[in-house]
Amino acid sequence: MAVKLIACDLDGTLLGADHITVSPGNVRALSQAHERGIKLAVATGRTLSVIYGVIEQLPFLDYVIYSNGAAVCDLHSAKTVYAQYMPAETARDIFSFLLSYPVYFEFYQNGSQHTQKGREKYFKGMDLPAEFLEAYAASTASEDDIMPFAQKGVEKINLFCFDYNEPYYKEIRDYLFSHPGVDCTSPVAGDIEMTAKGVDKSGALGGLCASLGIESGEVMAFGDADNDIGMLQYAGYGAAMENAAGIVKRSARYVTLSNERDGVAAFVEKYALGKKPRLIVSACLLGENCKYNGSNNKNPAVLALQKDFDIVAVCPETFGGLKSPREPSEIRGGRVYSKSGADVTAQFVSGAEKTLYIAEECGARLAVLKERSPSCGCGEIYDGSFTGALTEGNGVAAEMLLKCGIRIFGESSVAELLDETEI
Numbered sequence: 001m002a003v004k005l006i007a008c009d010l011d012g013t014l015l016g017a018d019h020i021t022v023s024p025g026n027v028r029a030l031s032q033a034h035e036r037g038i039k040l041a042v043a044t045g046r047t048l049s050v051i052y053g054v055i056e057q058l059p060f061l062d063y064v065i066y067s068n069g070a071a072v073c074d075l076h077s078a079k080t081v082y083a084q085y086m087p088a089e090t091a092r093d094i095f096s097f098l099l100s101y102p103v104y105f106e107f108y109q110n111g112s113q114h115t116q117k118g119r120e121k122y123f124k125g126m127d128l129p130a131e132f133l134e135a136y137a138a139s140t141a142s143e144d145d146i147m148p149f150a151q152k153g154v155e156k157i158n159l160f161c162f163d164y165n166e167p168y169y170k171e172i173r174d175y176l177f178s179h180p181g182v183d184c185t186s187p188v189a190g191d192i193e194m195t196a197k198g199v200d201k202s203g204a205l206g207g208l209c210a211s212l213g214i215e216s217g218e219v220m221a222f223g224d225a226d227n228d229i230g231m232l233q234y235a236g237y238g239a240a241m242e243n244a245a246g247i248v249k250r251s252a253r254y255v256t257l258s259n260e261r262d263g264v265a266a267f268v269e270k271y272a273l274g275k276k277p278r279l280i281v282s283a284c285l286l287g288e289n290c291k292y293n294g295s296n297n298k299n300p301a302v303l304a305l306q307k308d309f310d311i312v313a314v315c316p317e318t319f320g321g322l323k324s325p326r327e328p329s330e331i332r333g334g335r336v337y338s339k340s341g342a343d344v345t346a347q348f349v350s351g352a353e354k355t356l357y358i359a360e361e362c363g364a365r366l367a368v369l370k371e372r373s374p375s376c377g378c379g380e381i382y383d384g385s386f387t388g389a390l391t392e393g394n395g396v397a398a399e400m401l402l403k404c405g406i407r408i409f410g411e412s413s414v415a416e417l418l419d420e421t422e423i
């Protein structure tokens with residue numbers, strides 16, 4: 001079935017390790033999906049006020065499913081189109097219970113974050129980037145008395161118990177997980193997220209789809225944590241990230257690449273856009289006579305990759321203005337010299353920059369490059385003595401591609417490339 005809606009979890013899924021950035025590859029793939037008329041949603045445990053930075057990076061986004069599915073916002077009308085809040089009695093119960101323990105907790109209401117004044121001292125910091133934690137703290141309102149807020153529709157309560165090895169954490173956990181008014185998830189130890197009974201991302205996604213006339217088989221969803229499992233099982237194309245917990249991967253129909261390797265983009269391109277992934281390849285491996293001696297390094301295993309990839313041929317040395325045939329060159333002391341001693345570093349750097357520009361423009365995340373070359377070699381190159389001796393290091397273009405997050409494989413590692421990119 002054709003995909004009509006894509007829903008992505010944020011942390012560990014669409015965002016990078018900084019919990020802030022959507023990679024250019026993910027932005028590009030989602031933008032192309034949107035241009036084809038596919039609706040886009042993010043589905044997050046966070047509330048609205050802490051994801052505006054993400055929304056700015058995805059200006060074409062249609063919906064936000066927030067607070068683990070307690071509400072859905074239509075970003076075009078800025079209206080809440082679905083809401084399932086916690087009953088006041090339940091919220092009061094949980095607030096009173098948690099206030100009797102030395103723990104930090106917060107609740108979400110009307111898209112913003114609140115906590116009881118004085119609870120901040122229990123927030124001991126997490127293993128998260130400082131920039132993210134600062135923004136998080138700044139977006140949390142400290143209230144003199146949270147009890148009146150229980151009346152007004154609580155989306156979600158979040159407990160962070162940093163002393164989760166203390167015996168009282170078990171008491172808290174047992175109480176919350178058996179409370180008849182809430183559903184709990186625990187993405188990481190010490191973190192318990194509570195929504196009203198029956199509320200989760202899959203319910204909100206289902207509600208949104210019903211309002212749009214979209215069937216579950218036409219939905220693509222991505223996630224990495226236990227609060228994503230329902231959504232992954234609901235969607236016809238439910239894909240767990242490679243970095244997801246084992247139970248999440250076992251629950252999903254598909255597993256895609258990790259968040260750090262643009263798993264969302266790779267899956268969207270393959271299953272929603274019907275595109276093969278782009279692959280940068282050293283032109284000489286494809287049979288182009290661009291090698292220093294006027295010949296090529298044609299490699300049948302590399303040529304066979306055309307079945308699975310959309311190949312973009314590059315020859316950094318040709319891009320840098322060097323002709324074929326030409327003198328061989330090698331790297332010595334951080335510069336590139338021809339065999340007769342001419343310094344050709346500028347040509348190599350210029351060719352590498354053009355190669356990187358092409359890779360970024362075409363959205364390639366992978367490259368197969370000629371091993372040992374002063375431009376394309378990766379991990380091992382000739383040592384500058386023109387004797388055939390090797391040393392550790394990368395060619396100029398390979399180094400530039402690697403620094404920009406493009407994964408490099410030598411021609412002898414084609415099988416490894418196929419294994420690692422299988423989704």
Ligand code: SF4
Nearest residue numbers: 282284315370373376
């Ligand atoms: Fe092959 Fe790279 Fe050398 Fe060009 S620069 S001939 S692609 S190894």
